[in-house]
Amino acid sequence: MVFFKNQFANVVEWEEFRDDMIFWKWNNREIKKGSRLIIQPGQDAIFINNGKIEGIFQEEGDYNIESQIIPFLSTLKGFKFGFNSGMRVEVLFVNTKEFTVKWGTKNAINIPSPQLPGGIPVRANGTFNFKVNDYIALIDKIAGVKNSYLVEDVKIRITSILDQLLMKWISKEGKDMFNLQANAFEIAQGIKTDLDMQIIDSGMTITGFNIISFNYPKEIQDMITKTASHGMIGDLQRYQQVSMTDGIASGKVKGGGTAADMAGMMMGMGMAGQMMKNMNQMQDQSGGQQAPNEGNQAQNAPDQAGQASSGEGKIPNFCPNCGEKTSGGNFCSNCGQKLV
Structure with a gap:
C-alpha cells in the first residue's frame, strides 16, 4: 500500500x-x-x-x-x-513573469585608452531583465536534463560574459573614456543585443539591459573632477585664484602673517594684472582713436604753457618737475629745473 x-x-x-x-x-x-x-x-x-x-x-x-x-x-x-x-x-x-536581476562587475575592467598606457580601470553596475519565450528550446537545452532552474543560474551565465561585452561596447570609437555615463544608453543597447544572442537558444530572451553607473578608481575620479573644474573656470591662473580664495574662506590658508599676507598679495597682483590686461584690450579694440578736439587741445597745450611762463615771469611755489617747494630762486634746489 x-x-x-x-x-x-x-x-x-x-x-x-x-x-x-x-x-x-x-x-x-x-x-x-x-x-x-x-x-x-x-x-x-x-x-x-x-x-x-x-x-x-x-x-x-x-x-x-x-x-x-x-x-x-x-x-x-x-x-x-x-x-x-x-x-x-x-x-x-x-x-511566466519577467525577471529583474541586478549585476555588477566583480573586478575592474581595463579599457584601452591613449591617455593611460595601461588602460582605464572601470567598474559598472546595473540591471537586466529576461523571461522564458520558447518552451521547445527550453526543454531541449535545459529542462530535459534539469528538474528546476533558478534566476541565479541565468545570472551566472550572463555575468560570465558581461565583462567582455562591456569592453567591446565601451571601446567603440567616439566614446569619451572619462564620461562614459553620457554614452550609457548606447552601450547598454549594444550589450542587450549581444546577450540576447547568447541565451536565445535556451528558450529565454533578454527584455532589457540598463547601466546605472560607471565607477573609476579614486585617483582617476579626482583627475576627472579637477579637469572639469579647469574647464569650467577657463584657465589655470583663474583656477589658482579661485583655489586660493576657497582656501582663505574655508580656513585652510592660515597664519595671520606670512601665509595670509602672501595669499592676499598674490590675489591682489593677479587682480591688478587682470585689470591692466582688460584695459589694454579695451584700448586695442578702440583702435587708438582720439576724441575730435583731443588733437587740437594737445597741440595748443605747449604753446599755452610757453605763453604763460614767458608772459608772466613769476616763480611758481612748487617745482613743476619734481614737486619740491621752491625757495625763490630761478632754479629748483632739488632737481635743478629752471623755474622762470
Missing part, C-alpha cells in the same frame, strides 16, 4: 514554488484516475511524454485531468485509466 501511495498522485501542482525559480518539473509519479491539475497565476503547465510536448495549459485554475486535460493531449487523447495503473507523464511548470 505504501508503494501505491508514493507512486500515484491526486494533485499535480507546483509543489516547490519559489519566486526566483524559472521552472520546476513534476515527475517520477503516475497520475491516477480522478486526479486534478492546479495552475497558479503566472504559471504555465506543460505535459511532456517521452521528451515530447503533449500539451500546454496557460490558464490558471483547478482542472480534472481525465475530463479536462487528457482530451487536449496530442498522443494521449484516448488514454484510459486502469484499476492499478495510471498515466506516467512529466509536467513542467514554468514561471
Whole structure:
C-alpha cells in the first residue's frame, strides 16, 4: 500500500514554488484516475511524454485531468485509466513573469585608452531583465536534463560574459573614456543585443539591459573632477585664484602673517594684472582713436604753457618737475629745473 501511495498522485501542482525559480518539473509519479491539475497565476503547465510536448495549459485554475486535460493531449487523447495503473507523464511548470536581476562587475575592467598606457580601470553596475519565450528550446537545452532552474543560474551565465561585452561596447570609437555615463544608453543597447544572442537558444530572451553607473578608481575620479573644474573656470591662473580664495574662506590658508599676507598679495597682483590686461584690450579694440578736439587741445597745450611762463615771469611755489617747494630762486634746489 505504501508503494501505491508514493507512486500515484491526486494533485499535480507546483509543489516547490519559489519566486526566483524559472521552472520546476513534476515527475517520477503516475497520475491516477480522478486526479486534478492546479495552475497558479503566472504559471504555465506543460505535459511532456517521452521528451515530447503533449500539451500546454496557460490558464490558471483547478482542472480534472481525465475530463479536462487528457482530451487536449496530442498522443494521449484516448488514454484510459486502469484499476492499478495510471498515466506516467512529466509536467513542467514554468514561471511566466519577467525577471529583474541586478549585476555588477566583480573586478575592474581595463579599457584601452591613449591617455593611460595601461588602460582605464572601470567598474559598472546595473540591471537586466529576461523571461522564458520558447518552451521547445527550453526543454531541449535545459529542462530535459534539469528538474528546476533558478534566476541565479541565468545570472551566472550572463555575468560570465558581461565583462567582455562591456569592453567591446565601451571601446567603440567616439566614446569619451572619462564620461562614459553620457554614452550609457548606447552601450547598454549594444550589450542587450549581444546577450540576447547568447541565451536565445535556451528558450529565454533578454527584455532589457540598463547601466546605472560607471565607477573609476579614486585617483582617476579626482583627475576627472579637477579637469572639469579647469574647464569650467577657463584657465589655470583663474583656477589658482579661485583655489586660493576657497582656501582663505574655508580656513585652510592660515597664519595671520606670512601665509595670509602672501595669499592676499598674490590675489591682489593677479587682480591688478587682470585689470591692466582688460584695459589694454579695451584700448586695442578702440583702435587708438582720439576724441575730435583731443588733437587740437594737445597741440595748443605747449604753446599755452610757453605763453604763460614767458608772459608772466613769476616763480611758481612748487617745482613743476619734481614737486619740491621752491625757495625763490630761478632754479629748483632739488632737481635743478629752471623755474622762470
